[in-house]
Amino acid sequence: MTSVSEAFAAFQADAAQYPAAVGIWMRVMGISYVSGLIFAWRYPRALWIVAAAALTFGGLILVKMIDPTIPRGVSGAWIHLLSWPVLLVLVWWRQPLWAGPGFAAVYSIWRIWASVLMLISLVLDFWTVI
Numbered sequence: 001m002t003s004v005s006e007a008f009a010a011f012q013a014d015a016a017q018y019p020a021a022v023g024i025w026m027r028v029m030g031i032s033y034v035s036g037l038i039f040a041w042r043y044p045r046a047l048w049i050v051a052a053a054a055l056t057f058g059g060l061i062l063v064k065m066i067d068p069t070i071p072r073g074v075s076g077a078w079i080h081l082l083s084w085p086v087l088l089v090l091v092w093w094r095q096p097l098w099a100g101p102g103f104a105a106v107y108s109i110w111r112i113w114a115s116v117l118m119l120i121s122l123v124l125d126f127w128t129v130i
Contacts, residue, residue, distance in 0.1 A: 002064070002065050002068055003065070004061065004065065006065075007062075007064035007065040007068065008061060010064045010068040011060055014071065014072035014073075015072065028117070029053075030053055032113060032114050033049050033050060033053035033114055036049045036114065038110075039106075039107045039110060039111075042103065043099070043107050043111075045090065045095065046110075046111070048087045048090045048091045049087065049091060049111075049114045049115075049118075051087060052083065052084055055079065055087075056076065056080065056083075059075070059076075059083075060072060060075055060076055060079065063075040074129065076125070077124075077125035077128040077129050080118075080121055080122060081125050081126065081129065084118050084121075084122055085122070087118075088115060088119075091111065091115065092115070097112070
């Protein structure tokens with residue numbers, strides 16, 4: 001098992017090898033998911049999407065600590081496929097599509113946006129592991 005700093009260095013080395021478009025995609029997802037903190041005080045379910053980002057990042061580092069040779073794309077795909085569907089259910093369970101006017105509308109747009117990003121990523125992840 002390697003240290004956290006060694007795992008993080010391996011994590012960054014993997015990321016540096018991706019095409020620019022993949023790097024942009026990952027940044028868009030990361031920023032979109034973490035921005036859920038803006039809504040968490042009023043809509044606690046937003047924290048499930050923030051948790052998806054934290055779980056993914058932590059899981060990727062943990063996998064690199066256990067075995068630095070496992071490609072980030074493969075470990076990330078498995079982390080997403082095993083955790084994100086559950087998190088999406090927790091975000092949407094018995095919730096209306098539209099939360100209401102004003103700030104609720106902004107939250108609704110963000111929740112739909114983040115969920116669509118997750119669904120697209122899940123399709124891409126499925127293709128990665130098959």
